[in-house]
Amino acid sequence: MSNRKIRILLAKPGLDGHDRGAKVLARAFRDAGFEVIYTGCHQTPEQIVGAALQEDVDMVGLSCLSGAHTYLYPRVAELLREQGADDITVVGGGIIPDKDFQPLYDAGLKALFTPGATLESICTWIQENIKPRD
Amino acid sequence: MEELGKRAMEGDVRAASRLIRNIEDNIPGTNLAIKQIFPHTGKAHVIGLTGAPGAGKSTITDELIMAIRKKSKTVGVLAVDPTSPFTGGALLGDRIRMLRHAEDTGVFIRSLATRGAMGGLSKAVGDGIHVLDVMGKDDIIVETVGVGQQEVDIINHAHTVIVVLVPGMGDDVQAIKAGLMEIADIFVINKADRDGANKLYKETKNMIGMGKWSSGWEPPVLMIESVMEPHSFAKSVAELYDKIEEHYQHLIDKNLMADRAYRKVVTELNDALRSAILDPILETLSASGDFDEMIRKLMMKESDPYTLAEAVAETYLK
Numbered sequence: 001m002s003n004r005k006i007r008i009l010l011a012k013p014g015l016d017g018h019d020r021g022a023k024v025l026a027r028a029f030r031d032a033g034f035e036v037i038y039t040g041c042h043q044t045p046e047q048i049v050g051a052a053l054q055e056d057v058d059m060v061g062l063s064c065l066s067g068a069h070t071y072l073y074p075r076v077a078e079l080l081r082e083q084g085a086d087d088i089t090v091v092g093g094g095i096i097p098d099k100d101f102q103p104l105y106d107a108g109l110k111a112l113f114t115p116g117a118t119l120e121s122i123c124t125w126i127q128e129n130i131k132p133r134d
Numbered sequence: 135m136e137e138l139g140k141r142a143m144e145g146d147v148r149a150a151s152r153l154i155r156n157i158e159d160n161i162p163g164t165n166l167a168i169k170q171i172f173p174h175t176g177k178a179h180v181i182g183l184t185g186a187p188g189a190g191k192s193t194i195t196d197e198l199i200m201a202i203r204k205k206s207k208t209v210g211v212l213a214v215d216p217t218s219p220f221t222g223g224a225l226l227g228d229r230i231r232m233l234r235h236a237e238d239t240g241v242f243i244r245s246l247a248t249r250g251a252m253g254g255l256s257k258a259v260g261d262g263i264h265v266l267d268v269m270g271k272d273d274i275i276v277e278t279v280g281v282g283q284q285e286v287d288i289i290n291h292a293h294t295v296i297v298v299l300v301p302g303m304g305d306d307v308q309a310i311k312a313g314l315m316e317i318a319d320i321f322v323i324n325k326a327d328r329d330g331a332n333k334l335y336k337e338t339k340n341m342i343g344m345g346k347w348s349s350g351w352e353p354p355v356l357m358i359e360s361v362m363e364p365h366s367f368a369k370s371v372a373e374l375y376d377k378i379e380e381h382y383q384h385l386i387d388k389n390l391m392a393d394r395a396y397r398k399v400v401t402e403l404n405d406a407l408r409s410a411i412l413d414p415i416l417e418t419l420s421a422s423g424d425f426d427e428m429i430r431k432l433m434m435k436e437s438d439p440y441t442l443a444e445a446v447a448e449t450y451l452k
Contacts, residue, residue, distance in 0.1 A: 002160045005222070030223040037245050040230040047236035051229060054243055056151035085148065132159075 004132035006034045009057040011048045012041045013076065016066035021093070025061065028119040034126070045075040052080065052088055059130050062092040070100055074107030081108070087133055093117070139167035143174060143268045147242065153265050154244055158258040160409075168261055171268045176395070178210070178267040178274045179382050182292030184254060184314070187280025189298040190324040192231035193361050195277050197371035199235050202273050204372075208240040210266030213277040214256050217247040224248075228277060242266060253287025254278040260291060260402055283313040290401040293394050294381045296374070298322045299338065301330030306337040315341060318353050319381050322374060326357035351384050415450050 010026050012019055019041050029036040037055050039048070052060050060080070062073055073092045080088055092104065093113040101112060110129065113122055138156070141149030156164040181198075183191045195211060202209045213228035224247035235241040244266075246256040255278055256262075266274045278288050288295055297318035309315055321338055323331055338355050345352075354377055358370040385391050419425040431437040 002162060004159045004161075007155070026225050026227075030218060030225045031221050033218075033221045033223040035217075035224045035226060035247050037226045037229060039233065043233060043236075047233055050236040051243075053147050054151050055229075055245060056148075056155040083148075 004134075006059070006126065006130055006132055007055065007057040008034050008036045008059045008061055008126070008130075009039065009048070009052045009055055010036055010061045010063070011039045011043050011051070012063050013043050013045055013048060013072040014064050014066055014068045015042065016064060016068075017041050018065050019063070021065075022063040025063070025093075025119070025122065028123060029126075032123040032126070045072060045079055048076055049079040049083060049085075053083060053085060057088060058132050059089045059091060059126065062090065062094075064092070064094045067095070069094055069096055070103065073104055073109055077108035089130055093122075135163040135166045136170050139170040139268075142167075142265055143171060145269050150242065150265050150269050151244060154246075154258060154262050157261045157265075158246065158249065158256065168264065171264055175264045175267045178263070178271055179294070179378075180263055180274045180276060180292045181378055182276050182278065182288035182295040183298065184278040184281050184285075184288050184295065184317075185298030185322075185324075186282070186300065186303065189280070189300045190358075190361070191277050191280075191298055192228040194296075194298060194322065194324065194358070194371060194374070195228070195275055196232045196234070197361075197368055198275060198375055198378075199232065199241055200368065201372045201375035203235075203238065203240060205375075207272035208270065209242075210269065210271035210274045211241070211243040211277065212246055212259055212262050212266070212274070213243065214246045214248060214254070214259065214279050216279050217249045219250075222249075242269065242271065248279055251287075252285070254281045254285030255287045255291070257405065260398070260405065263291060281314060283311060283315075286313055286317050287401075289317045290397045293385060293391070294319045294378050296320045296322055296378070298324050299334060300325050301328045301334050303334075306340065309337040309341040310344065319351065320374070320377050321353055321355040323355060323357045325360060327359040331357065349384075349390055350388060351381065411451075415446065418450075419446065 008029055010022055012022055026036050026038040039051055062076060064072055069092060077090045080086055089110045090108060091111040092109050096112055096114050104112060111125055138149045138153045142153050153167055183195055185191055199209050215224060215226045215228060217224045226245035226247060228245055229243060232243055246258055248256050251257050259276060263274055276288060276292055295317050297314060299321060323334055335355060342353055356374050359366055361367045428442045
């Protein structure tokens with residue numbers, strides 16, 4: 001029986017090692033019935049994009065708490081575009097000031113989740129917005 | 135779908151990863167691509183890595199990739215982690231140990247979820263190996279889920295099976311039980327700096343000493359100490375890779391490759407028959423509501439599984 005399952009890559013770019021949030025999300029995604037590839041901390045955008053292509057994911061979720069999201073998140077989106085893989089949705093989370101929202105959306109991010117976003121709301125957003133690519 | 139097969143054979147990463155996804159998701163038409171690539175398969179050395187959860191399979195795989203790349207060979211990895219029996223979701227975390235290879239174009243790593251398969255692998259592993267093979271990977275590492283005693287399907291797919299053991303998991307009777315302890319071509323005692331490693335080494339050697347090794351290959355037992363000492367760890371894993379190559383050469387020299395190939399094609403034919411015959415019947419039963427009705431009858435003790443199955447066979451297999 002054919003069954004497209006949503007596949008998500010969850011990664012922490014840059015130098016911050018606070019991965020509790022990412023792990024909680026990974027667990028929540030598992031419980032929501034998604035396949036989540038968790039790749040851990042300290043990654044370059046190039047590594048993240050390399051993994052996303054090999055894993056054929058539908059979405060890349062980025063977590064960064066160091067303040068470097070304004071460079072790292074757009075860079076991931078840019079590299080995916082360069083690889084002809086802009087059909088992979090990029091979303092981000094972390095401590096993101098309001099003023100950074102629009103530039104990140106302009107750079108290609110489809111959603112941003114900040115402290116206070118519930119696990120349920122994030123999973124619901126994914127279910128409504130991420131369709132496994134045919 | 136043939137287009138995907140063609141591009142995978144040219145080494146295209148996106149085509150290969152998409153093809154593996156289609157195999158996993160059981161997308162109609164995927165068989166066309168498999169039919170197309172099948173004649174070109176059989177070139178790669180398939181290395182299986184199995185052992186208990188947390189034994190160090192992913193960490194050893196990471197270092198093995200290094201050893202393989204140092205010999206200027208390319209490598210594909212299929213890393214399997216479990217699917218939740220409750221939600222169908224999965225957390226695939228083997229890649230965490232293999233980050234440093236993410237930009238190396240000679241390395242292709244793919245995580246697979248078991249999706250209900252019980253033998254330590256995913257159903258997609260057999261065809262996934264074919265895809266990596268036609269991509270031109272010299273070596274293919276298949277890392278199983280963390281296994282117990284009985285999940286030994288890896289022997290149907292790998293030329294060389296490595297069983298990773300760690301100290302502290304049981305006495306010498308565990309070592310002579312059937313299942314996992316029988317399938318190794320090479321044993322690794324990982325975390326060998328921990329208490330109990332020498333005892334485990336002796337027990338494993340004793341177990342091997344009781345066996346008859348008619349093929350002429352007696353499984354070696356390698357000790358690998360903590361990854362916290364990266365230099366000695368790398369050296370030990372490089373030695374492991376030498377043993378792996380030695381084993382492959384042994385299979386070739388003694389004309390044993392055919393035995394391994396035989397196991398693989400028997401498995402593949404069984405799987406293909408199941409998906410060509412049983413799966414469509416199950417799908418029909420489920421769509422018509424007959425499956426639910428049979429479940430209801432069983433719950434109410436109105437019938438038994440054998441009577442129901444015989445009735446289905448009567449209808450569909452005549």
